[in-house]
Amino acid sequence: MPQERTSPLRAVPGATPRERAALGKAARRRTPRSSHHAYEPPAGRPDPLALLEAQSATRVPELVPIRYGRMTESPFRFYRGAAAIMASDLAGTPASGIRAQLCGDAHLLNFRLLASPERHLLFDINDFDETLPGPWEWDVKRLAASLVIAGRANGFTDKERARVVRATVRSYRESMIRFADMRNLDVWYAKVDEERLRAMAAGKLAAAGRRRVAGATAKARTRDSLQAFAKLTEVADGRLRIAPDPPLVVPLADLLPDAERRATEGQFRKLLRGYARSLPSDRRSLLADFRPVDMARKVVGVGSVGTRCWIFLLMGRDGEDPLFLQAKEADTSVLAPFAGASAYRNQGERVVAGQRLMQAAGDIFLGWERVDGFDGKRRDFYVRQLRDWKGIAAPEQMVPRGMSAFGELCGTTLARAHARSGDRIAIAAYLGHGDVFDRALETFAERYADQNERDHRALVDAVTAGRLTAAGEGRR
Template sequence: MSQNATTAMRAAPHATPEERAALGKAARRRSPRSGHAVYQPSRHRPDPLSILETQSAARVPELVPIRYGRMMESPFRFYRGAAAIMASDLAGSPSSGLTAQLCGDAHMLNFRLLASPERQLMFDINDFDETLPGPWEWDVKRLSASLVIAGRANGFDDAQRARIVRATVRQYRESMIRFAGMGNLDVWYAKVGADVLETLAAGRLAKRSQRNLSQALAKARTRDSLQVFDKLTETVDGLPRIAADPPLLVPVSDLLPDIERVGLERQFRGLLERYGR
């Protein structure tokens, strides 16, 4: 993308919908949709396993085998743990130059039913630990690929998987068109509530699928922060403590001598106090 095009997009944060549409059309001319149809690996593509090994070098050594074991369970499990590999592949793919704050790991299982701060049940994305600025296309492609992999695992044929992906991308496209004509606050408050899911299910899903959705909604309504608190903590000397779950969760007292532990706890308390202030 040219420097002038990038500058033009950054210089128009308050452009009208018509002006934004013109910028989008110009971006599509530079990066036509046909350029996204086929993924062709570069001759210089990094070895995927080398990317995983590089990541593992910065992780807790005792947890690396657990990560690899999970990734070996199925193609989808591998895909879930391989966000860095996909980012590396997409880095050389066509881009319109329109940058967004990405989820960074927008596969299908990172969308779920959850409660808003107002205790309303919604369907939304819930995993942002790999968020980063990047081309908007990346999140859409990662989501679409996850649907293909999950479809294969569930016995859907090529035609069924193609319909699922096209429906997903069409919904994304139509939603973005709708958002483009709305103000910033209206977009901020836009949501997909449980009632919307139930309405869609009534008109599109078979009876069995509707029952499955109703059961999922009922189960989600029973979950709250207090339930999670009870599940993840235990009482020690009258005080709540995060429950140990070795080797994933290990108390610092089991890892460090008393002198080092006291120093580390002092650092953590200082961080929390500064954060509170």
């Protein structure tokens, strides 16, 4: 197990709540809350396409056109893949100087239903590829802008989008104030569970919305290794294997000639053995009861397309006891050039540490490993279950009232995640009881949505002109 590191985000040792609140109020004088409305592209703004191309240079070349193809589909899909672009833009925006552990990519689809180890359904942040300590405002701004972009896609009016953003940011602000008054352990145990989801639906949604919430929670429980087993496997020549679905799922046996395949298979078995050492002893014992059966390359997400992502089929007691693990390449966070380098040398460990710090409950198989010589290079990976009661929102089906309610859930969840690492008392004092910050982010989100549309158009034009190649493909 790696040596523990002390978080750099704790309050000044020995500071009283009053002293911590004073820090937050002093930050208002340096950076007025109203200043957060600002976003204007600076004169020397980096070319957004050049930022995407720089990322693509380190990715699997034949998969990069799939990424561009997905990002051209709509401004919202572009935004999902543009975390590096927004990180560069956020670096020039006002910040209070108070830091927390960030998700780094806190758009609305990275909040979803997940299973706790105790088999309770929770609502939480899901994606931590870009996690890093940084200004807490960056996560809130990325969330707010994503809601405006999704609202525009749904044809919401200016007033409807404004209400969605204000509800979301107000929920973050009021939740942070509530967490500031709580004991440390109570903050750590706080969560949004299924009971709270149903209470929210009963109080804020019409009958159709309540039915969708009930349906989403029921469906999430079916999305586990058994469901993945039924969907992703086949028996070929008497052998159980992951079913090919190129280019989205390509088994290792179909990807490489025999000699290379055997060498790569050996690297993956080494990855699994090494990754096990990052797990607590009880989880290592559980993992040891499963044996690897097959492995495949898998295309996932939008921003992640082209990074090396592999899925492993393992079997336990018998042919009806599957476990699917996903090993995803972890590179330097897009926030690092602006927020500072990670304290972790292994980027997979960076992802896992951030996820464990921010989530209310985590995947029991979450861990990391570094593989030397893989693809001729040293690569970091983090590993988790492929599916474990995961339920994702469908923003295109949301009406304004539903998106407001969803935004409120995201706001309180993000506040809880930040409160676990940052100085929640200072952040709460900075935000205050008025709606100054809420209204500022309403303006920021609209301005940044405009920028996102310009960047999306630039990508579409680049594909049309032949500068970049985009590939269309279906999604499983």
